[in-house]
Amino acid sequence: MSPLEQLAESLKHAKVLGILYVMQEEAGGRRCVPADASFRGRPGLVILGLAVLSLKGWRSGKSSLPFILAQAAVAAAVAWKHCQAYTTTKKLLPWGFYTALSALMICFYSYVLLAGGNPPPKKKPAAAI
Template identity: 40%
Template sequence: MKACVPRHDFCMTLPFGAVVATLGVLGFVAKRSFASLVAGGSIGATLMCLGFASLRAWSSGASSLPWTAASAAVTATLAFAMGKKYMESSAIFPSGMLALTSMLMLCFYAKNLLVDGGNPPKESQMAKSD
């Protein structure tokens, strides 16, 4: 039985970026934390931009490896920052949750980059190469 994990990085990066941005907005609404709004919004928007760039590259048949690697780098930075914040505060929400989900995303990116060799080609491109 095949795992139910998407094989394309943008299938995970786009929703993850939206979650990060949403948590930034929630942090602002709940605690009036302008830092949460700016950090969550900018990191989430960056991830979504990288996800769209990867999708655009994949759609045109180009390699999306640079976009996936950049998404992994942004996510690693987020995991480190939120992990450090969690260790200092022991607050599950949002730092613990973001640290955990960021580490899970890093595992996904590592699989995509190292095991799968990036996003698989489109079905139409695979049919042309046969």
Template identity: 65%
Template structure:
């Protein structure tokens, strides 16, 4: 009995000691984790939102730059068009020139003199037709054609116009003299009037500054 009582007393004492130990033990929830990162809450940083915001900002920036570039190009194009219009409207301080070219009337005048002088020589065999018809008509026709060629190439026709004016003045004097001697309106009076009118026309072209330049050459500004 004594042994059983001692055993029972020892079991009771052990039970009491275990309870005291359990009472003073630190709960698991208050224990410090073995690893500092084991029990820490996981922090997850997502960069998808930042990337999307950066991409959206970059897209907006590139779109804005493209719009600005397009606007600048459009303004440059408009300025170039305005400059072209100004160049067309105010090309150069154009030099003075006549309203009509010398060859516009000189070639028909020379052709008329040549043809009428040739007909007069054929029917009458007159040397006057050679001197006052064929020769001056052919010379005027040739000078007018050369003046046209010079005008197309942009060269000055001043000397050619001056030569035609001299021929017209000579013919006006000779035809007027023949008209005063014979008092015949045809052909001397008609030729005298026509030659005088052509002399005045050539004088106008010379005093006005010569032939007007071609349009393709007039549109080129001076260097």
């Protein structure tokens, strides 16, 4: 497997990106209040829960497609709200940054879906005795 193929495979399994995104969302959500103050649903915790469930399902060999779709939907909602806050306040930091980061996560989830989702982990062959 070439290094480029290895990178593509590791990106499809990169639950770490979702966890880092959650950390940013939760830290930012506690520091900043959106312009209309109606976005208090803790989407970061929802994405974290979905990422954990996705990882557990993936490890057990089940499809993580529903969890990836749900994470993409939450990221899209977050991007929409941050975009609204940015257009209202015209502040690049934090709203423009959060909008761009959420859009990048949507692109990442789209890549995972277009690449065929997260295939189940390969079973190691049993050692012959």
